[in-house]
Amino acid sequence: MALLVGAFNPAAAEGIMCRNTVSVGWDGRLYDCDFNQQLEMVMRSARKDRGLSVFDVASLNELTGKPILVDNHCFGCTAGSGSSCTGATS
Numbered sequence: 001m002a003l004l005v006g007a008f009n010p011a012a013a014e015g016i017m018c019r020n021t022v023s024v025g026w027d028g029r030l031y032d033c034d035f036n037q038q039l040e041m042v043m044r045s046a047r048k049d050r051g052l053s054v055f056d057v058a059s060l061n062e063l064t065g066k067p068i069l070v071d072n073h074c075f076g077c078t079a080g081s082g083s084s085c086t087g088a089t090s
Contacts, residue, residue, distance in 0.1 A: 001072060007079035016077045018068050022060065028053040032068045035076075041069045 018032040022043075030052045031037035042051025043066065057063065 001075070004075035004079045008075060009078060009080060012080065013078045018074075018077075022063065024054060028055055030054065030057075030063075033077075035073050036069055039071070039073070041071070043069065 017034075018036070021033070023031040023034050023037040025031065025037060025042075029050075030043045031041065032043060036042075043063070045052040045056055
């Protein structure tokens with residue numbers, strides 16, 4: 001973990017997938033990225049009893065500007081040249 005934290009690159013954070021892509025679970029729940037989906041870190045909704053789902057939004061535009069859930073695993077996508085589903089980000 002120390003290696004990833006030490007290799008943090010703010011420029012790489014500009015191109016990571018969670019800034020412009022969502023992951024959708026089998027039940028319609030929305031996630032900022034595939035890693036958050038695997039960790040069951042569902043996007044937050046106004047309702048505290050469950051996370052945000054495709055049934056709560058009429059358009060993906062409603063998600064623009066919504067805070068992204070982050071945790072230690074996010075350093076994996078922001079280290080060095082960065083990482084995304086399409087490869088290096090910088």
